[in-house]
Amino acid sequence: MKVPFVDLGRAYEVLAAELDARMREVARSGNYVLGRNVAALEDAAADYLGVAHTVAVGSGTDALHLGLVGLGIGPGDEVITTPFTFAATVEAIEYVGAQPVLVDIDADTYNIDANLLEDAITPKTRGIMPVHLFGLPADMRRIMDIAGRHGLLVIEDCAQCFGATIDGKATGSFGHAGAFSFYPTKTMGCLGDGGLISTNDHDMSRRLMELRNHGIGDKGEHVTLGFNSRLDELQAALLLSKLTRIKEMNERRRQIAAHYNSVLSDKGVKTPAQPDGAYHVYGYYTILVDDRDKLRAQLHDAGIATALYYSKPLHKHVHFSAACRFGLLDVAEQVARECVSLPIFPEMRDDEVDYVASTTAALLA
Numbered sequence: 001m002k003v004p005f006v007d008l009g010r011a012y013e014v015l016a017a018e019l020d021a022r023m024r025e026v027a028r029s030g031n032y033v034l035g036r037n038v039a040a041l042e043d044a045a046a047d048y049l050g051v052a053h054t055v056a057v058g059s060g061t062d063a064l065h066l067g068l069v070g071l072g073i074g075p076g077d078e079v080i081t082t083p084f085t086f087a088a089t090v091e092a093i094e095y096v097g098a099q100p101v102l103v104d105i106d107a108d109t110y111n112i113d114a115n116l117l118e119d120a121i122t123p124k125t126r127g128i129m130p131v132h133l134f135g136l137p138a139d140m141r142r143i144m145d146i147a148g149r150h151g152l153l154v155i156e157d158c159a160q161c162f163g164a165t166i167d168g169k170a171t172g173s174f175g176h177a178g179a180f181s182f183y184p185t186k187t188m189g190c191l192g193d194g195g196l197i198s199t200n201d202h203d204m205s206r207r208l209m210e211l212r213n214h215g216i217g218d219k220g221e222h223v224t225l226g227f228n229s230r231l232d233e234l235q236a237a238l239l240l241s242k243l244t245r246i247k248e249m250n251e252r253r254r255q256i257a258a259h260y261n262s263v264l265s266d267k268g269v270k271t272p273a274q275p276d277g278a279y280h281v282y283g284y285y286t287i288l289v290d291d292r293d294k295l296r297a298q299l300h301d302a303g304i305a306t307a308l309y310y311s312k313p314l315h316k317h318v319h320f321s322a323a324c325r326f327g328l329l330d331v332a333e334q335v336a337r338e339c340v341s342l343p344i345f346p347e348m349r350d351d352e353v354d355y356v357a358s359t360t361a362a363l364l365a
Contacts, residue, residue, distance in 0.1 A: 057229040081128070137279070
């Protein structure tokens with residue numbers, strides 16, 4: 001059997017008739033940018049996330065970048081984040097001229113270790129950017145408590161976690177802003193790039209709408225230096241369909257993860273953690289294995305595709321090693337050496353799930 005790491009064509013086929021109809025409707029409307037579908041998506045996403053406002057933008061990276069701009073973070077400021085994430089997290093901090101400060105991760109969740117945050121705070125610290133890695137929420141209640149006591153802004157990197165919650169409260173609704181990605185492989189992906197910023201701040205929402213559209217205000221004046229980061233109508237229409245099914249898709253991811261856990265938990269590997277109250281949506285299913293590269297090669301030979309998120313923490317890359325401030329990051333380095341992600345996507349067949357689980361277990365025996 002051949003099992004892909006993800007099959008986006010299969011994901012499209014599940015909704016093909018509905019998506020095709022939506023695309024034809026948009027094409028015939030003649031309205032392709034910042035139209036009624038974008039507005040409807042923003043309203044529906046705000047309702048789903050339990051926030052006052054969302055603003056659709058061109059990508060998840062733009063969501064992080066414009067979120068920081070909207071919060072007023074810039075040159076001379078420091079923003080604390082994790083080294084175990086995709087580059088966009090730190091790129092966004094650099095884009096606004098701020099200094100990224102990297103803090104080690106928790107050994108169980110792989111999210112930023114809240115116990116280390118206060119030691120990293122300096123008089124220049126303006127913000128914290130936790131990442132809800134692999135679909136598992138970071139310890140937001142603790143992070144918000146620390147931020148509140150130190151007067152810091154919090155922007156959540158929600159790129160991998162649309163639909164994840166803590167005690168029923170959605171990621172992206174804890175901080176001053178949340179940044180989501182709709183890249184095709186995310187828990188809710190479109191057919192290209194797309195992003196969304198969530199906030200409860202009305203003034204910030206207004207600023208973000210100006211920033212995404214060349215700084216144009218309500219009266220057509222260029223009131224600030226802006227950017228071109230507009231989600232197009234086609235992607236918004238498709239995402240409206242996906243949003244009605246996100247709970248179902250995430251539940252399927254959780255079913256697959258539960259099966260993997262049941263088969264692999266006693267095979268000498270570290271399976272994903274799920275702290276009490278956290279609703280993990282398994283954007284990726286990542287295990288830790290002593291000889292990761294050997295297992296990957298064996299799974300490849302058995303027809304099972306895998307991926308590495310992330311084989312090298314950011315501070316080990318040439319650019320970020322110079323751009324970031326950091327101390328010891330031992331846990332991130334260990335996790336990077338041992339991590340491997342197995343296939344997990346809602347359209348996986350049960351026989352594929354069984355094959356991945358049983359084959360991996362056999363190879364680890």
